Amino acid sequence: METIPVIVDALSAQGHRNLAVRLITTDGDTLPAFDAGAHIDVHLGNGLIRQYSIASAPHERDHYLLCVKREANSRGGSAYVHERLRVGETLKVSRPRNLFSLRNGSRHLLVAGGIGITPLLSMAETLERAGAPFELHYYVRERVDTAFKARWAAGFTHGAIHIHSSAEGDSPRNGLPAALHGHGESCHLYLCGPAGFMQHVAQAALELGWPSASIHQEAFGASNVQAMTEGGGFQVELASTGRVFDVPPERTIASVLLEGGVSVPLSCEMGICGACLTPVREGAIDHRDTVQSEAEKCAPVQQIALCCSRARSSRIVIDL
Incomplete structure (x- = not known):
């Protein structure tokens, strides 16, 4: 790479x-x-x-x-x-890769937990430059944890910034942004932060009628690293050569392929970056990455994260 x-x-x-x-x-x-x-x-x-x-x-x-x-x-x-x-x-x-891009819409709601603020700050800057209305909610444990204080203090012309401190009783468990209730067509919700935080906000949005296609998330940690190698063994066939590899329960696809001399584009090795996503031609996938959306994981043509996902069928054929 x-x-x-x-x-x-x-x-x-x-x-x-x-x-x-x-x-x-x-x-x-x-x-x-x-x-x-x-x-x-x-x-x-x-x-x-x-x-x-x-x-x-x-x-x-x-x-x-x-x-x-x-x-x-x-x-x-x-x-x-x-x-x-x-x-x-x-x-x-x-070079930059993007699996968490802004969508076209009439309004954007950005909700960050902790260090999840980083991509949302870039989104806020983009929306501000485009003159697009947005609302950003930033949840921290204490005010002292707030990053980019000078930028928030400077303010935005087209966006409203709200910083919430759990130590002051303003946690996502105690209350979520009122803007979640006022969504409409072509509104988009962007979430970044700990997995539990995103799950809580996303579930609340779904219960309030947000369509799942309008809820976008980015994780910055694997939810369960140990689970990457849980499950039975299976075989992986390379479409280009017909070579077949046995993947035992305790190994990942990526590690087996690398040991066999096959080049695999690895980066995070946790299912969160998308570098090793590879199209699957045949077989059923047990998706364990946090990169792809549920729609992508159910698409007619699917990709498998070689570093963490596994097969539901006895054999899969991958486009390598």
């Missing part, structure tokens, strides 16, 4: 345990274009590859702005960013 060398131009604290990272090119050129909701793979100095949403406005091509939360149970990514990353350090990043 093509990578782009970038330099860490600035680091800044954005609320408790959040660190903003500003990336620029090594030659002063513009960065590849992206749409709001996009993310990039960041190749960190410790050999890890992590996916981070771009928070900056898409029309500002001189930099990418990321924001990384210091996770208590870090698998190495956030710990590296917070403890070892330095201004001036050179990194490699992928």
Whole structure:
């Protein structure tokens, strides 16, 4: 996968345990274009590859702005960013990919939980530039956790910003945005945050009559990593060569293929980035990724996330 060398131009604290990272090119050129909701793979100095949403406005091509939360149970990514990353350090990043894009609509409701604010800030900037009305609700545990305070203080001409603090009794469990009740045709709801948070808001929206096609979500963590290898064994056939691989219960498709010398475009290995999505020609899929929508998982032509999903049938034929 093509990578782009970038330099860490600035680091800044954005609320408790959040660190903003500003990336620029090594030659002063513009960065590849992206749409709001996009993310990039960041190749960190410790050999890890992590996916981070771009928070900056898409029309500002001189930099990418990321924001990384210091996770208590870090698998190495956030710990590296917070403890070892330095201004001036050179990194490699992928070209932006977008599985969480804005849709055409008359109104947009953006609802973020914690660090899930990053792609929604980019969406807010895009809608503001387009003169499109929007409402953004940002849920944090305490006010001190709020990222991008200066941007919220500056305000938006076309959007209303609401910051909710659970410590002050304003949690999503105690009450959800009133705008959920006033949806209409061509309104869209965008959710990003912890899985439980998104599930709670999405369920409330469905009960209020929102069509599922108007509810868009992006997860930034796998809901159950251990579940990726639960289930029986099956076979995977490569459509291009006819080679057949046995995938035992304790292995992922990706790991078996890599061991067999087959190139697999891996990145997150958690079912959240979409890098390894591969079309399936034959067989039934046990989808375990959080990238695809329910409609995509039921489409006539489906894709399987090789890093986490499995087969319901004894054999599947994949387009590799």
